[in-house]
Amino acid sequence: MPVILEHLGKRFGDGAPVLDDVNANINQGEFVALLGASGCGKSTLLNIIAGLEAPTSGALEVPSDGAAFMFQDAALFPWLTARENIELALKLRGVGKAERRIKAQELLELVHLGTAGDKRPHELSGGMRQRVSLARSLAQDRQLLLMDEPFAALDAITRDLLHDELERIWKETGRTIVFVTHNVREAVRLGQRVLLLSSRPGRVVQEWAVTEEHRTDAGLAGQLTGVITARLREEIRRHAK
């Protein structure tokens, strides 16, 4: 079940439109990076896809069971351990107690945190928290996973590693991922497709395909990064006074 966005628009109150005529198709199992400068309504678009906000115009088709969501800060509940955070997601989904225990451990293993399950969020590093958060969003067991700049607050070393990790998990679980970022390298590193969103109003202005060669060839990836960055800057320059 793909995501289809048709002429999607959003404005808050009487203000200028945040999103205007957004068109995009996202296929089952695809990894799409949604790239844009600040104020392009990336997060708003994600919220609309997640059903947290309603569009003011246009139509969209999303999976009927909704979407899993991963936020920029891990947003783990500090009064629960890593394991309990994951179990809560399972519990709210209606998974039985015994199964919750098993499933949570599996998910912890999946993000390589099998031994850290009993730690509280404040005892974990930023990268570990984000991995717990990833495990929690996987616990929701939705085909569609929306990620709102989940690695933006991490240090570069951790981020690089989590890119590999996310790619691995995406391949293992076959999720459809929409990944919002303002980092061109990150978009090229992760997405199979990079959609560039213009700013004020947000609109998909161009898209690029990222191939397997880009994953292994830094030169090729660098070239694409350069091309996308140039296009992004063109968008930003439009707003110069």
Place this chain on the structure above:
Amino acid sequence: MPSNPSPLAEVTETREHVHAALTRTSTGKEDLRELESGLDSLQSDADRKHRIDWSRILLPVAALVVMVLIWQFYVSLGVKRRDLVPGPLDVVAQMGVLWSDGKFQQSIWTSLQRGVVGFLISVAIATPVGLLLAQVAPLRRAFGPLISGLQVLPSVAWVPAAIIWFGLTDATVYFVVFMGAIPSIINGLISGVDQIPPQYRRVGTVLGASRLQMALQVILPAALPGYLSGLKQGWAFSWRSLMAAEIIAVGGTIGFGLGSLLDQGRVLSDMTIVMAAILLILGVGILIEPAGLRAHRKATPAPPRPPGRQHPLTRPVQSQTHRKSPTAAVGLLPLPAANA
């Protein structure tokens, strides 16, 4: 951070096994696991041993000893008559006398029991009211200022009214305790709910929590730190109010509490009884407080580490204690969490 737009520099680099951020950086699942576990151990703090911090116990005790010594020294200078300013030893001796009379035990038991019962009833009343006010905005607009005002009003001010309404009975004492504790607890609960980061509710929504699940699984535990500091303050207020009520309202069917003991000392002009009663009131207050504090600290998580953000659960009110706790990353808070 957008990369440098000139792609040429990157193209000239070696094509083979370039471990740049632009491509896959690990060679396989095992490699990734190993890297991550290395980074995890680098980034998480070494296991902190939860040893008993003796300075936390010894320093206050030392301070106490110094104060008693200064007191004794002052008394031995003989500036004032001994029956007006008794020394520590006289007071201890008086306590012994009170103990053998049974007054010591009786007064502590009476007051403590009343304080605890009054406090628990206050909690039972204030919690639903506080939740209601926190959730229903118009109600809160209407009653919020009144409740804040009641918190400022010394509950002793209710003693005359209570005596007229209820006479010299336990009801008078309880009424005054309620008026002291209930507003504090309500306020604590409201600010606890207010300080829940909006993100938590969004997570709850995304995870598919129903209204009830949201209240029980998200809002209540998230509001706990504020609620507990409200409870703490509520206890302090009920204890103070209780003492005031016991000092003012003596006789009738009101039992013999610490406040009554204090008043008896005044009537008998026996400073040793007065001092003994004050020390007992203080002692009970000090002993009960840490019990509440421990629960508070357990429920209040240490601030998370991302710099530039203050932990939303660190309350400015009475936060001295947990700011000093070894788990709090005080140095990373960009602004003083509290100017308490």
